[in-house]
Amino acid sequence: MRPPRKAPSGGSASADYGKLASFLAIGVGLTGLITYVYFFIASHVLSKPDYGQITVLWSAVFITISTLYRPIEQLLSRHIAEHLVRGEPLGGTMRIASTIQLGLAALFATLALALRDPLQNDLLEGNETLYWVFFSAVLFYAASYFARGFLAGNRRFGLFTALILSESVFRTLFAVLAAVSLLEGQSAVAIGIVAAPSLSLMVVPLAFARRAQGEARKPPPEEPSSELSLSHGTGFAAAVLLIMFSEQAFLNAGPLVIRGLEGAAAAGFIFNVLMIARAPLQLFQAVSTSILPHLTSLHTSTAEDSEREFHRSVRMVLLAVAAFTAAVALAVLIAGPQLMQLAWSKKFSYDRAGLLLVTLGMGLYLSSVTVNQACIAQGQVRRAAARWLGCAAIFVAWNFVPLVGDEFRRVEIGFALSASSLLGMLLLVYRHPHERAEDVPRAGSPQELELRLAALDENT
Numbered sequence: 414m415r416p417p418r419k420a421p422s423g424g425s426a427s428a429d430y431g432k433l434a435s436f437l438a439i440g441v442g443l444t445g446l447i448t449y450v451y452f453f454i455a456s457h458v459l460s461k462p463d464y465g466q467i468t469v470l471w472s473a474v475f476i477t478i479s480t481l482y483r484p485i486e487q488l489l490s491r492h493i494a495e496h497l498v499r500g501e502p503l504g505g506t507m508r509i510a511s512t513i514q515l516g517l518a519a520l521f522a523t524l525a526l527a528l529r530d531p532l533q534n535d536l537l538e539g540n541e542t543l544y545w546v547f548f549s550a551v552l553f554y555a556a557s558y559f560a561r562g563f564l565a566g567n568r569r570f571g572l573f574t575a576l577i578l579s580e581s582v583f584r585t586l587f588a589v590l591a592a593v594s595l596l597e598g599q600s601a602v603a604i605g606i607v608a609a610p611s612l613s614l615m616v617v618p619l620a621f622a623r624r625a626q627g628e629a630r631k632p633p634p635e636e637p638s639s640e641l642s643l644s645h646g647t648g649f650a651a652a653v654l655l656i657m658f659s660e661q662a663f664l665n666a667g668p669l670v671i672r673g674l675e676g677a678a679a680a681g682f683i684f685n686v687l688m689i690a691r692a693p694l695q696l697f698q699a700v701s702t703s704i705l706p707h708l709t710s711l712h713t714s715t716a717e718d719s720e721r722e723f724h725r726s727v728r729m730v731l732l733a734v735a736a737f738t739a740a741v742a743l744a745v746l747i748a749g750p751q752l753m754q755l756a757w758s759k760k761f762s763y764d765r766a767g768l769l770l771v772t773l774g775m776g777l778y779l780s781s782v783t784v785n786q787a788c789i790a791q792g793q794v795r796r797a798a799a800r801w802l803g804c805a806a807i808f809v810a811w812n813f814v815p816l817v818g819d820e821f822r823r824v825e826i827g828f829a830l831s832a833s834s835l836l837g838m839l840l841l842v843y844r845h846p847h848e849r850a851e852d853v854p855r856a857g858s859p860q861e862l863e864l865r866l867a868a869l870d871e872n873t
Contacts, residue, residue, distance in 0.1 A: 493566025
């Protein structure tokens with residue numbers, strides 16, 4: 414019989430995590446800064462319509478990849494962390510995740526080719542180059558997100574940061590080449606979006622070479638393994654897919670709706686406004702990516718103080734989000750419109766009240782992401798997914814209802830209200846957990862299984 418598992422780290426697990434998140438924030442902060450440079454250059458060297466088309470392309474790519482591929486990133490991150498605490502091999506989890514990821518990539522390729530005409534002519538205004546950038550970028554990101562999940566689950570955040578940092582560097586390089594006229598205009602800026610994931614994959618061989626060595630030395634488990642099955646993996650991925658689709662609806666539905674109502678130039682304006690939420694979320698990836706394996710390890714551990722450390726870690730991140738939101742709100746209140754014009758040029762005029770609404774929504778949204786990761790670590794992915802889907806549907810519908818006459822203000826108000834509702838719903842899930850057996854596959858003796866099923870019956 415295996416001895417009781419120890420806490421994932423010595424001392425305070427929350428303090429250790431705080432140090433890790435701070436370290437990652439520096440690397441991911443550089444990634445966000447370089448991504449900002451990409452859009453800064455694009456907004457200055459391209460016309461309003463051309464820049465608007467780049468923002469539509471960006472939104473389409475990241476809605477697609479986050480919806481399709483982040484479920485596998487989350488699946489790998491959570492289950493690898495759990496297996497490492499239990500001392501179990503990772504082979505089955507890797508096979509299941511790669512099978513699902515390849516299937517999703519093939520599904521996308523089939524649908525994108527079948528729907529080429531509406532995608533190219535309606536969404537991308539007949540631009541063939543933008544269509545092929547969209548098609549290729551989504552396929553390359555399949556490998557990138559698989560690698561991200563593997564690295565996060567193994568807590569190899571140095572390579573994780575190198576992967577996403579290299580993506581931003583390669584993407585921005587093409588905008589720079591367009592700015593100095595070594596490449597031509599909009600096409601060069603757009604190609605940077607597909608160059609980012611394809612060239613950054615040079616990091617991936619380093620990640621999997623060491624994994625193969627570690628698996629070769631690992632002894633077989635002493636008791637039945639809680640190996641991930643295809644049905645469990647598919648169910649988990651499907652629930653996270655709904656969460657990721659809803660997340661992208663929050664961040665990108667506004668520009669897409671405005672594009673349909675007012676055109677590409679107006680889409681570029683609201684895209685810039687929502688960067689107040691999107692840019693911190695880029696920085697927050699350091700927290701959202703690392704907190705899931707951290708919380709999963711605490712939830713899986715049988716150490717006496719693991720549950721206390723679990724909740725302490727969540728509170729620590731929520732307090733940090735509140736402090737950050739207050740600082741951003743103060744900056745917006747003092748010089749928000751001027752800072753936006755400095756960042757995105759004077760092609761647009763910005764409204765302080767709208768910027769404050771989006772800042773409030775940003776804080777509520779980042780808090781929702783934190784609580785969501787805690788819910789997933791608790792084994793409540795399906796309950797969380799239902800809340801995300803409901804709030805996202807309300808937000809999208811709100812953008813089409815003319816209760817607020819100004820389309821831009823409608824997006825800003827809807828974002829803040831929907832993020833507030835989402836946070837409240839997820840907090841209820843987090844504080845009243847009902848772990849479902851199909852969300853968290855477990856193994857063990859029949860007696861252990863009976864005890865777990867009895868506990869589940871009591872909860873439900």
